Amino acid sequence: MGKAPHHLHRFHGGLHLPANKTLSSGSPIRALPIPARLVIPLSQHIGTAADVMVKVGEPVLRGQMIARAQGYVSVPIHASSSGTVVDITDHLIPHPSGLSAPCIIIETDGKDTAVDDTLSADHTQLDPSELRNRIRQAGIVGLGGAGFPSFIKLNPGTNRPIATLLINGAECEPYISCDDRLMRERAADVIGGAAILKHALNATECVIAVEDNKPEAIQALRDAIAQRSVSDFAVVVIPTLYPTGGEKQLIQVVTGREVPSQGLPADVGVICHNPGTAAAVHRVFALGEPLISRIITVTGTGVREPGNVEVRVGTPMADVIAACGGYTDRAQRLLMGGPMMGFAVGNDATPVIKTTNCLLVAGGNELPLPQAPLPCIRCGACVDVCPAKLLPQQLYWYAHAKDFDKVQDYSLFDCIECGCCAYVCPSHLPLVQYYRFAKTEIWNQEREREKADIARQRHEYRLFRLEREKDERAARLQQKQAALKTAKGETTAEDPKKAAIQAALERAKAKKASAGVMPKNTDNLTEAQQQAITNADERRRNRDSSTATRSEDA
Amino acid sequence: MLFPVFSSPHLPAQNNVSRVMGEVLLALLPGILCATWFFGWGVLVNIVIAATTCVAAEAAVLALRGRAVRATLADRSALLTGVLLALCLPPLAPWWIPVIGSLFAIVIAKQLYGGLGYNPFNPAMIGYVVLLISYPRELTLWIPPTGIEAQHLNLNLSQTLALIFTNSLPAETTIDALTMPTPLDATKTAFGLGQTLHEIKASPLFGHFGGVGWEWINLSFLIGGLYLLARRVISWHIPAGLLGGLFLIALVFYGSDTDAFPSPLFHLFSGAAMLGAFFIATDPVSAATTPRGRLLFGAGIGVIAYVIRTWGGYPDGIAFGVLLMNMAAPTIDYYTKPRVFGQSK
Numbered sequence: 074m075g076k077a078p079h080h081l082h083r084f085h086g087g088l089h090l091p092a093n094k095t096l097s098s099g100s101p102i103r104a105l106p107i108p109a110r111l112v113i114p115l116s117q118h119i120g121t122a123a124d125v126m127v128k129v130g131e132p133v134l135r136g137q138m139i140a141r142a143q144g145y146v147s148v149p150i151h152a153s154s155s156g157t158v159v160d161i162t163d164h165l166i167p168h169p170s171g172l173s174a175p176c177i178i179i180e181t182d183g184k185d186t187a188v189d190d191t192l193s194a195d196h197t198q199l200d201p202s203e204l205r206n207r208i209r210q211a212g213i214v215g216l217g218g219a220g221f222p223s224f225i226k227l228n229p230g231t232n233r234p235i236a237t238l239l240i241n242g243a244e245c246e247p248y249i250s251c252d253d254r255l256m257r258e259r260a261a262d263v264i265g266g267a268a269i270l271k272h273a274l275n276a277t278e279c280v281i282a283v284e285d286n287k288p289e290a291i292q293a294l295r296d297a298i299a300q301r302s303v304s305d306f307a308v309v310v311i312p313t314l315y316p317t318g319g320e321k322q323l324i325q326v327v328t329g330r331e332v333p334s335q336g337l338p339a340d341v342g343v344i345c346h347n348p349g350t351a352a353a354v355h356r357v358f359a360l361g362e363p364l365i366s367r368i369i370t371v372t373g374t375g376v377r378e379p380g381n382v383e384v385r386v387g388t389p390m391a392d393v394i395a396a397c398g399g400y401t402d403r404a405q406r407l408l409m410g411g412p413m414m415g416f417a418v419g420n421d422a423t424p425v426i427k428t429t430n431c432l433l434v435a436g437g438n439e440l441p442l443p444q445a446p447l448p449c450i451r452c453g454a455c456v457d458v459c460p461a462k463l464l465p466q467q468l469y470w471y472a473h474a475k476d477f478d479k480v481q482d483y484s485l486f487d488c489i490e491c492g493c494c495a496y497v498c499p500s501h502l503p504l505v506q507y508y509r510f511a512k513t514e515i516w517n518q519e520r521e522r523e524k525a526d527i528a529r530q531r532h533e534y535r536l537f538r539l540e541r542e543k544d545e546r547a548a549r550l551q552q553k554q555a556a557l558k559t560a561k562g563e564t565t566a567e568d569p570k571k572a573a574i575q576a577a578l579e580r581a582k583a584k585k586a587s588a589g590v591m592p593k594n595t596d597n598l599t600e601a602q603q604q605a606i607t608n609a610d611e612r613r614r615n616r617d618s619s620t621a622t623r624s625e626d627a
Numbered sequence: 628m629l630f631p632v633f634s635s636p637h638l639p640a641q642n643n644v645s646r647v648m649g650e651v652l653l654a655l656l657p658g659i660l661c662a663t664w665f666f667g668w669g670v671l672v673n674i675v676i677a678a679t680t681c682v683a684a685e686a687a688v689l690a691l692r693g694r695a696v697r698a699t700l701a702d703r704s705a706l707l708t709g710v711l712l713a714l715c716l717p718p719l720a721p722w723w724i725p726v727i728g729s730l731f732a733i734v735i736a737k738q739l740y741g742g743l744g745y746n747p748f749n750p751a752m753i754g755y756v757v758l759l760i761s762y763p764r765e766l767t768l769w770i771p772p773t774g775i776e777a778q779h780l781n782l783n784l785s786q787t788l789a790l791i792f793t794n795s796l797p798a799e800t801t802i803d804a805l806t807m808p809t810p811l812d813a814t815k816t817a818f819g820l821g822q823t824l825h826e827i828k829a830s831p832l833f834g835h836f837g838g839v840g841w842e843w844i845n846l847s848f849l850i851g852g853l854y855l856l857a858r859r860v861i862s863w864h865i866p867a868g869l870l871g872g873l874f875l876i877a878l879v880f881y882g883s884d885t886d887a888f889p890s891p892l893f894h895l896f897s898g899a900a901m902l903g904a905f906f907i908a909t910d911p912v913s914a915a916t917t918p919r920g921r922l923l924f925g926a927g928i929g930v931i932a933y934v935i936r937t938w939g940g941y942p943d944g945i946a947f948g949v950l951l952m953n954m955a956a957p958t959i960d961y962y963t964k965p966r967v968f969g970q971s972k
Contacts, residue, residue: 085968090638171632247638321969334969391628400628407630408637417632440637447644447702448744452911453862454642456918461968466916467960484967492636499642500744506634 079280079309082329084322086458087314088493090247090413092286097372097379098250102258104383105396107154111179111387112424113139114166118214119221120146125177131158134188136363138210139177148212148222152188153365153385156181165423167409169416176424179387190361196269201227204273208354211363212427216349217241217318218410220428223350227273229339236342238276239327240267240351242283242290243311243318246411249431251370252348254381256283256290259352260297262359264306266351269358271305274344278305281348282327284313315413316491320345322460334487349430364427371397375404375434384425390432391421403436412440413492447500455494455504461487465494469504472511477518480511488512644743648703650860654851655710655906661847662714665772665840668787669718673725674710680729681709688738704743708732711751711907715899715946716758717769719782719805722791724765728754748953749913752946759941767942771807771832772840810838811898812942814889823886837896845901852905861909864918868925869904869932870895876933894933903928903945908952915956920963927952 116122123140133139133152140150156179164176192211196204209224229235240263244252256263263281271279283291291308298306311317311326321332323345330341338345349367356362365386372379377398384393390407394400408415409423410431425432433440455465464483471479488508495504598606663670685705689696712728732754740746759766773781782790782797789795796805808816810832817827827833834842855861877891894900899907908914908928915924928948935944952959 169634325968331969333971334967336969404628405630406637407628410635412635412637414635415637416635417630417637419630419632421628421630435637441639442631443633444640445698448742450644450647450744450911451914451916452647453916453918453921456916456965457862462965463967464917464964483964484970487967487969490635492638495636496638496640497642498640499644499647501640501643503634505636509634 079307079327080329081309081311082326084317084325084460085462086460086493087316087322088458088496089313090315090496092313093247093372094250094253094286096248096374097370097381098253100380102254102368102381102383105385105388105393107181107183107185107385108388108392109181110159110389111153111156111181111385112164112176112389113150113153113179113387114164114174114176114424114426115140115150116166116174117150117220117386117426117428118148119219120144120148122175123147123150125161125175127158127161127177129158129161132156133158133179134186136190136361136365137188138212138363142209146222146225148209148214148224149363150177151212151363151365152177152179153387154179154181155184155186165420167416167418167423167426167429171419192357192363193361194358196272196358201273201275204269207357208273211353211357213350213353213357213364214427215347216353216367216427216430217347218414218428218430220426223346223354226344226346227270229274229337229344233339234342235274235276235339235344236278237328237344238267238271238274238279239324239338239343239345240279240281240348241318241320241323241345242281242287242294242348243323244287245284245313245315245318246413246415246431247315248372248433249370249411250372251368251381251430253287253290254370255352255368256287256348257293260290260293261300262352262355263348264294264297264301264303264351265359266353266355267306267346268301268303269354270344270346270351276344278307280307280309280327282309282311282323284317285310286313316460316489316493319460319489319491321489334484367425367427367429369393369425369429370431371434372431373404373434374436374439375401375406376432377401384429386425386427388425389421390418390423390425393425393432394421394434400434401436403439404434405437406433406435406440408433408435408440413496414490443503444501446502449498449500449502452499454497454499458493458497460491460493461489463488465504468511469502469507472507475511475514477511477515481515485511485515644702644704647860648707650855650858651707651906652703652710654854654860655714655848657847657851658844658902659710659714661844662718665844666718666770667773667782668784669720669770669782669791670714672787672791673713673716673718673720676722677713677716677725677729678706678709680726681705681712681733684730684733685738688734689742692738692742694742699742702743705733705737708737708751708754711902712754714902715751715755717766719768719770719787719790720765721794724758724762727761728758730754731757744912746912747956749907749910749949751910752907752949752953755946756950759946767808767812768806769809769812770805772838807832809898809942810841810893811936815936815942818887824889825886836890836892841898842896845896848901848905852901855905855909861905862918862921864921865909865914865925866904868922868927869908869929870900870925872926872929873900873933874929876930880937888937894936898936898943899945900932903932903949907945908949913949913953913956915952915959915963917960917963917965919965920956920959923959923963924952924956927955 121144124143125140127139134155137152138149139152142149159180160178163173166174192207205224205227213223214220242252242256267279281294291310294308316322324332324338324343332338333340353364366383368381368383370381376394407418409418409429449466451466459465467483468480490505492505682705686696689699709729712732713725732750736748736750736753737746786797813832814827832838856863873894874891877894880888881890915921931948931951932944935941935947
């Protein structure tokens with residue numbers, strides 16, 4: 074490359090975890106057969122779910138848009154293969170809640186006929202806004218796991234110039250090797266996609282950061298860069314340390330800059346994308362293919378033939394496992410994602426979606442069920458490993474006590490839920506679970522408060538409106554009366570004396586009413602009665618003042 | 628196929644409280660052996676009595692509270708409290724001394740506050756201070772360490788047990804002949820009599836840089852402490868703060884008058900300095916919990932210990948320093964929150 078070695082930085086804490094990647098990283102990517110049924114959820118990304126465009130019974134083609142984006146933070150969904158829509162219904166989706174959500178169910182015809190290509194183009198001939206539009210139309214979201222619509226990240230705004238496009242090839246979670254295999258086998262796609270992203274962002278440089286435990290991927294990427302002979306691309310080898318693949322941590326390692334709390338990478342001139350996303354973008358422009366398949370790692374001792382497979386979005390997990398030799402007798406738990414940040418899937422009828430990077434079938438005691446927790450002994454092991462430099466033990470204490478103000482004082486929302494604290498906790502506290510609970514509670518409270526605010530505003534406006542209507546009615550009445558008077562003629566106006574008397578009477582009446590002067594039953598009293606009242610008043614005053622003194626003494 | 632669902636992370640935790648406490652107990656071994664070498668069987672007898680009482684008291688209270696007795700005892704924290712308390716006591720203290728101290732430590736200072744994790748004060752130090760205030764005579768009855776041959780009287784195990792449990796001495800010995808003040812105590816008394824440090828140091832109680840025996844005991848606890856640091860059972864902040872604070876304030880006064888104040892090294896290797904720095908002040912439950920806070924917490928103990936040793940009414944001040952700083956720990960934590968990633972400096 075001829076470039077000076079990149080100066081790296083370090084983030085606080087982190088863990089050296091057993092990698093367990095060789096279980097799946099050894100064999101090349103295999104394309105899985107198209108399943109008989111595809112279950113395609115309408116919400117596979119962060120943001121609003123897509124809006125169904127097809128009807129039950131309608132034939133669809135591979136790559137055909139079947140649900141359109143709704144609102145800004147949303148992307149369309151495409152049919153992963155050709156076939157017929159057989160149902161549009163609620164189905165299990167991969168989500169920590171284990172709940173169901175609307176899905177389009179397609180019975181495939183096995184022909185895999187593609188729809189007409191409207192996406193492929195020479196990206197250098199398109200301006201950034203058209204690039205973003207096509208990336209959106211292709212349904213591209215972050216494939217690293219979060220699923221944020223990629224086109225939004227390509228539009229950081231004119232006031233935030235982007236110096237660095239950072240391709241996050243760290244893949245720091247144990248077990249997962251899909252990015253590793255992708256970078257090894259399809260380095261040219263990754264670099265090609267990165268070039269498109271860089272073009273769309275008008276970034277100065279592109280840095281591809283890869284952990285030093287993936288030497289083959291690093292070499293493949295370097296070769297691909299050399300082949301394209303681009304000078305502003307660099308592969309940076311970073312030390313293996315969990316969670317270096319966290320966006321904020323990676324940016325610090327590579328640039329030394331800290332993304333501000335509650336801020337975005339664009340605030341420090343960086344945009345991060347996953348290599349899988351880059352490769353998907355490449356396929357959009359080179360092949361005209363929207364996001365209908367992805368590479369996932371199927372691993373763990375609970376599956377017979379671990380490896381990396383290319384799967385159509387919507388394939389039920391059971392079909393994926395079956396195509397990987399099926400479960401072993403030891404299969405005990407099914408996770409989507411890695412063992413640190415992934416979530417448990419309760420039922421393997423759940424489909425693979427755009428953000429499914431790994432299916433981990435833990436066997437035997439590979440990932441044992443949690444032990445009974447002991448009280449926190451405040452040892453601070455969690456403080457030492459927290460990459461966000463939080464005080465997890467204090468967060469736990471206040472989350473446990475449901476003190477949601479205090480927990481925010483301790484910056485709960487800077488927690489990235491990496492799980493380092495829970496991993497080192499000698500008391501086996503499910504710390505991350507407590508933080509999620511507190512976050513959810515706070516969000517709920519906020520929503521409730523917003524609702525209450527709206528309700529209150531509505532109520533106040535209603536009162537205001539009723540008042541206004543009353544005033545308006547009164548005004549109308551007055552107008553009418555005035556009009557009536559003028560219509561009646563000058564007869565009443567002729568007698569100004571009478572009017573003046575009437576007005577004076579009314580003024581006096583009003584004055585009396587406002588002063589609150591009312592006749593009392595104490596108006597006509599005898600002298601003895603008056604005396605008794607005065608005495609009583611005197612006694613009461615004395616009692617009051619002595620009570621006041623007593624209470625002051627107390 | 629259906630699977631159980633649990634929250635992430637799914638990798639099993641690597642550590643457990645039982646192991647942490649076990650490591651601490653292991654790290655105490657060199658100090659215990661060394662103390663036994665210099666002060667005889669009494670050290671071990673104390674440990675056995677205190678540890679047994681602590682574990683029994685913990686079990687009894689847990690049973691009363693309706694908690695899982697066996698599972699909780701497995702955390703070994705009660706055992707550790709007993710051993711730490713015993714190491715602070717004079718080797719020939721009557722049997723009821725460790726018993727009362729242990730009961731107070733476990734029942735009052737620990738379980739009444741809610742057990743492990745909820746006690747605001749270090750249980751072992753509460754037990755020790757209760758004894759120190761209530762039974763000052765028994766708590767100052769130290770015996771001369773091996774090495775001071777002129778006055779040394781070597782009690783065998785059965786003689787030791789007889790003295791501890793039935794208060795019967797071997798023939799032709801008196802308790803006065805058996806006892807001798809600790810170097811810290813002797814120094815304080817001598818300064819009170821107007822002697823200079825030079826004169827005091829001439830006494831046979833003093834060794835290379837601390838008291839005879841005591842310097843080796845402290846060195847053994849230092850070695851154990853370094854083991855805990857290497858094993859990452861404790862963080863360096865509290866020991867560094869405590870020893871640094873003690874050293875610095877001792878240095879200032881020693882520097883102002885080398886004849887009126889003992890050297891910093893004497894302070895570091897006397898009394899409970901090393902035991903306190905690595906094993907007692909580092910009790911995480913009652914200590915400060917932020918990194919900077921721990922440094923301050925340790926320094927506070929060091930300074931308070933020095934003040935009490937030099938001008939206070941007790942020969943050593945580590946225990947009081949620990950308890951006073953326990954009180955300050957929540958406040959220290961509040962003011963020493965680290966800067967969170969991405970938040971302004």
